[in-house]
Amino acid sequence: MEDRKKSGKKNRVENDESRGGQKHRKVREKSLCPVSKKCGGCQMLDIPYERQLLRKQKQVEELLRDHCRVYPITGMKNPFYYRNKVHAAFGYRKGEVISGVYKEGTHEIVAVDRCMLEDQKADEIIGTIRGMLKSFKIRTYDEDTGYGLLRHVLVKRGFATGQVMVVLVTASPVFPSRNNFVRALRDRHPEITTIVQNLNDRQTSMVLGDKEKVLYGKGYIEDELCGKRFHISSRPFYQVNPVQTEMLYRRAIEAAGLTGKETVIDAYCGIGTIGIIAAGKAGKVVGVELNQDAVRDAVRNARGNKVENIQFYCNDAGRFMTGMARDGEQADVVFMDPPRGGSTEEFMEAVKILGPRRVVYVSCNPETLARDLRVFEKMGYRAREAWPFDLFPHTEHVEAVVLIQRKDT
Numbered sequence: 001m002e003d004r005k006k007s008g009k010k011n012r013v014e015n016d017e018s019r020g021g022q023k024h025r026k027v028r029e030k031s032l033c034p035v036s037k038k039c040g041g042c043q044m045l046d047i048p049y050e051r052q053l054l055r056k057q058k059q060v061e062e063l064l065r066d067h068c069r070v071y072p073i074t075g076m077k078n079p080f081y082y083r084n085k086v087h088a089a090f091g092y093r094k095g096e097v098i099s100g101v102y103k104e105g106t107h108e109i110v111a112v113d114r115c116m117l118e119d120q121k122a123d124e125i126i127g128t129i130r131g132m133l134k135s136f137k138i139r140t141y142d143e144d145t146g147y148g149l150l151r152h153v154l155v156k157r158g159f160a161t162g163q164v165m166v167v168l169v170t171a172s173p174v175f176p177s178r179n180n181f182v183r184a185l186r187d188r189h190p191e192i193t194t195i196v197q198n199l200n201d202r203q204t205s206m207v208l209g210d211k212e213k214v215l216y217g218k219g220y221i222e223d224e225l226c227g228k229r230f231h232i233s234s235r236p237f238y239q240v241n242p243v244q245t246e247m248l249y250r251r252a253i254e255a256a257g258l259t260g261k262e263t264v265i266d267a268y269c270g271i272g273t274i275g276i277i278a279a280g281k282a283g284k285v286v287g288v289e290l291n292q293d294a295v296r297d298a299v300r301n302a303r304g305n306k307v308e309n310i311q312f313y314c315n316d317a318g319r320f321m322t323g324m325a326r327d328g329e330q331a332d333v334v335f336m337d338p339p340r341g342g343s344t345e346e347f348m349e350a351v352k353i354l355g356p357r358r359v360v361y362v363s364c365n366p367e368t369l370a371r372d373l374r375v376f377e378k379m380g381y382r383a384r385e386a387w388p389f390d391l392f393p394h395t396e397h398v399e400a401v402v403l404i405q406r407k408d409t
């Protein structure tokens with residue numbers, strides 16, 4: 001799934017740390033989660049939250065020390081159950097239906113009934129579906145034999161609106177007793193606002209296929225961030241921790257120093273969130289994004305929020321920026337929020353030609369961030385300030401906003 005980018009699910013077991021030659025055990029004796037070791041989604045669950053924050057702060061400081069000042073990390077007041085999107089793979093173990101995550105590097109399912117990072121309502125719905133399959137004679141899909149129907153369930157919840165989307169990923173379009181299943185699920189969970197069947201009939205590690213059928217409701221949910229409303233469908237990337245995302249976006253937009261006149265680029269814009277939130281303070285905004293579904297949602301989002309000074313393009317960000325530079329266009333501010341792999345030299349070369357005074361880099365991987373900052377520095381830009389944010393408590397991931405300025409300004 002493309003939005004693995006920020007999902008923070010990676011296997012690694014926390015080791016003891018050693019200090020001054022003496023070993024201290026800084027992890028809890030008994031894990032808060034019975035499957036945390038097998039699942040590996042929350043590498044730091046058993047380390048006190050304050051220590052996790054210190055570690056992330058240190059990591060960002062070490063990587064950015066030579067570039068700019070790093071402010072203290074913004075952590076969460078309540079760092080549990082923050083994920084608004086929950087994915088579960090379905091299968092059998094000893095004749096019983098199980099759902100959960102794949103053990104790293106395998107397609108073996110680790111059963112997860114409850115997770116301390118995931119929205120509790122979403123986990124409850126997945127549990128209900130697990131319990132319903134037998135009576136509806138729905139078999140889970142077996143990758144080896146190709147038999148069975150249900151592959152995955154995805155639940156997304158708009159924290160601000162309470163809207164809930166359930167995506168049933170099936171291996172075949174034929175879904176016997178579909179209507180009864182949908183009715184029974186809605187009876188058990190009246191809070192569900194839409195149910196979608198997604199067809200994934202390929203041998204692939206991607207969760208979602210390309211074809212969808214709306215079984216109930218609108219086929220999407222809405223959520224609110226920084227006072228704007230966003231349309232969220234099953235596939236495009238949407239930040240999984242909305243509480244922290246609001247703070248991150250506010251910081252990023254403040255760092256841009258907008259006065260109302262600027263030409264702004266929102267690169268790697270997803271469903272257009274940063275650009276739409278910033279548009280009220282800018283002259284005009286241009287968003288660019290590779291994923292077609294995301295661009296479609298972005299256009300809808302601009303319209304829904306009555307934001308008229310924004311346009312979206314579906315393209316590779318580097319190629320698009322190079323095209324703008326070739327056409328002699330200019331930009332005053334560039335927001336960039338690339339995936340974990342970071343940006344490209346092509347993108348940064350084009351930024352240099354477009355000549356923005358400020359670049360606001362939103363990064364979910366401080367290592368590629370540091371690498372890209374070195375490129376920017378060779379091009380007449382300098383990182384000024386960095387603000388780390390903990391978007392993924394209990395995982396090893398850390399997000400940061402960096403203000404980069406043209407050296408001659």
Ligand code: SAH
Nearest residue numbers: 237268269270289290291316317337338339
């Ligand atoms: N700014 C958005 C999305 C960030 S996630 C937000 O805050 O929600 C990164 C986005 O970059 C994803 O939507 C992904 O589809 C997109 N992306 C990945 N590679 C890209 C590329 N080469 N060019 C443009 N967009 C890309």
